[in-house]
Amino acid sequence: xxxxxxxxxxxxxxxxxxxxxxxxxxxxxxxxxxxxxxxxxxxxxxxxxxxxxxxxxxxxxxxxxxxxxxxxxxxxxxxxxxxxxxxxxxxxxxxxxxxxxxxxxxxxxxxxxxxxxxxxxxxxxxxxxxxxxxxxxxxxxxxxxxxxxxxxxxxxx
Numbered sequence: 001x002x003x004x005x006x007x008x009x010x011x012x013x014x015x016x017x018x019x020x021x022x023x024x025x026x027x028x029x030x031x032x033x034x035x036x037x038x039x040x041x042x043x044x045x046x047x048x049x050x051x052x053x054x055x056x057x058x059x060x061x062x063x064x065x066x067x068x069x070x071x072x073x074x075x076x077x078x079x080x081x082x083x084x085x086x087x088x089x090x091x092x093x094x095x096x097x098x099x100x101x102x103x104x105x106x107x108x109x110x111x112x113x114x115x116x117x118x119x120x121x122x123x124x125x126x127x128x129x130x131x132x133x134x135x136x137x138x139x140x141x142x143x144x145x146x147x148x149x150x151x152x153x154x155x156x157x
Contacts, residue, residue, distance in 0.1 A: 005067045007031060008077025019065030024048045026064035027074060035075035035104045046132030049105035049112075050074045056112040058131075075104035078111055086156070087111055090149035091142075098136035106132045110146050118154050120146065 003026065004013045014030040022041070027033045027050070036059050037047035043058040050059045051073040052066075079085035084092070087110050097103050106129060113120055113128035120128065125146045126139075134142065 001065060003030075003064055003068055005070050005072055007033065007072045008074060017064050019063060021064045022060050023050075023052070023062040023064050023067050023072075024059035026067065027059060027072070030064075033074050033076055037101050037104060039101065044131075044133070045102070046105040046109060046129075047102050049108040049132065051108065051112070056109060073108075075108050078107065085111070086152045087114070087145070087149040090145040090152065094141050094145040094148055096137055096141040096145035098134075102132060102134040102136075106134065106142060110149065113146070114150055114153055119150055 001017050001019045002013060002015050003017045004011060006012070007027070012031050014026065017026060017030065024036055024038055027036055028038065036050055038060065039045045039047040041060045043061040046058065048059040049056055052062060053070055079088060085107070087107050091097050091103060091107060109129055109132050113125065117124060122143055125143050129142065
């Protein structure tokens, strides 16, 4: 099957795609976008979080065939090339990035939260990021990163 979709604002195509392969595999292996991570392959860890048609999804649970003619945004597409999105910068500055495996999914999930709720409470952050597992940070630095990014985004012109 030939798959054509818009990824991070650019039309991308791949041939000889098995429609039943995961969108995560399609993005990483066929399109060379390694940001979404392959961890649990069961939608439990959030490491592969992306936007599909503007909805936050785990790419490991979506079939590549379902991406046909659809819009996808990955962590690579949140900022301009060569720049960091304010959320990415906040994660770096607060030390919320440790091993980095969960980070792309957390950044996309944080982006989704802050576009819906620009000034979330700790409880709202915890609820919004509950589907993203991290083994390294203990989450305190992640929550601090979300607050830092929220403050910057709210005050941005």
